[in-house]
Amino acid sequence: MPYMSVFVKVVELGSFSAAAEQLGLTASAVSRQMANLESALSVKLLERTTRKLRLTEVGAEVFARCQDMVEAARAVQEIAQRFVSSPQGLVKLSVPKAFGKRIISPLVPEFLRLYPQVDVQLILNDQPNDLISDDLDLLIRITDTPPLGLAARPLLDVYxxxxxxxxxxxxxxxxxxxxxxxxxxxxxxxxxxxxxxxxxxxxxxxxxxxxxxxxxxxxxxxxxxxxxxxxxxxxxxxxxxxxxxxxxxxxxxxxxxxxxxETTYHGKAWILYPPNRYLPPKCRALIDYLASKLSQATAP
Missing domain, CATH: 3.40.190.290 (D-Maltodextrin-Binding Protein; domain 2)
Structure with a gap:
């Protein structure tokens, strides 16, 4: 199982070094684990060049199955987290700069008082983020339509x-x-x-x-x-x-x-998160808190 999760992370991030950084391993350790997995399966999973990685035909099928297994393992962990007595842990939230400073940042202190076991890392960034490659729990995006493949909850109309x-x-x-x-x-x-x-x-x-x-x-x-x-x-x-x-x-x-x-930067502010049935309590708490607070806001 560990080799398979490393394989999934390598493919998702597109490089051994990026996967190693997120997993807290060295690039050589990731390379060895990939070699061990290919040896155990007796197939070549990745074609390596100096510039990029490419899945082989069999690698693509193995990746799909490994991804399912990793998601299933995460779901098991999240089921367990649902029964934690209170939300706890670090929530990494990325927000557009102006919206983060004016709207989200003033709401964080009260949230931290309500949930003393939850910490918040507020990342102000106007560049598009990705939950997986940027190692985020949640992100807020201002758009007419939220992106496909992510769960989304509207927070506030932006005019x-x-x-x-x-x-x-x-x-x-x-x-x-x-x-x-x-x-x-x-x-x-x-x-x-x-x-x-x-x-x-x-x-x-x-x-x-x-x-x-x-x-x-x-x-x-x-x-x-x-x-x-x-x-x-x-x-x-x-x-x-x-x-x-x-x-x-x-x-x-x-x-x-x-x-x-109506030129740019208008629509709704959406909070986006992975479409998992078992969202960690720490994330659910912050989503519900922000949605409740911002539903009271008034538009011009």
Whole structure:
């Protein structure tokens, strides 16, 4: 069984060294275990080159069976965990940076008080993560549709609002229609060439308009865009959860409130986890806690 689980990890991660790092072994030990497995089965499972690994035909069939066995073993362990008196252990959760800082991080202290035997590692990362290769328990992704192959639970609707300071609007005028934005200084995402093309939909009529914007400040982080809006540099697109406090304090105001920005980073925040029937209690506790807390949040 140990050799088979090592084989599964090597194939999932695509290299001996990556598998060794996750398993706490040396690359040479992983190589020996793979050689022992091939010797025991009298078949070659992997074709090795200097650049990558490739399953042989028989290796692909053996991998599928070994994967089933490893999943079954995990399920047995998770059944046992269900009967632990209370959730315990470390939960590794990856979250987009701005959402993690503004929404998730403030909720963690209360969770830790409620579950004194559970620890949380909060990983703020805007790059796409993978539960297996990145050794995560849970991850949050903002998207219209959660990815296939993972269990998903919706946490919160994510909207953008267009905002500016009163000072900027007094100097430049208030846009009354999306087309007016082309004459304003706009603060946009700037990760891809198309990020300066804002797609807006009227909240009532459903009319859609795309407008090309320009400005002197561009940033791929919503906190930086908020700071630029507060510094009177123009009209910024901001997730509502980033802008909410400044709006409530009347430091900035919403513009074109009848229009919804629909270009990027909108939809729902989903918490994703492996589609196992027996989710560890520590993960279930955090999922339920976040879902309960965020169901009370209000959208703009």
């Amino acid at each position: 953008h609002v267009l905002c500016a300071s009163e000072h900027y609007l007094a100097q430049a005028g208030t846009p009354l229609h999306p087309e007016d934005l082309s004459h304003h200084s706009c603060i946009y995402l700037g990760e891809t060439p198309g990020d300066n093309r804002w797609q807006l939909r009227h909240a009532h009529s459903g009319e859609k308009i795309t407008v090309s914007v320009k400005g002197r400040m561009v940033s791929n982080h919503s906190e930086v865009r908020l700071e630029a809006v507060l510094a009177h540099l123009g009209v910024g697109c901001l997730p509502f959860f980033t802008a909410a406090e400044a709006l409530a304090n009347q430091q900035i105001v919403e513009v074109l409130s009848d229009w919804r920005y």
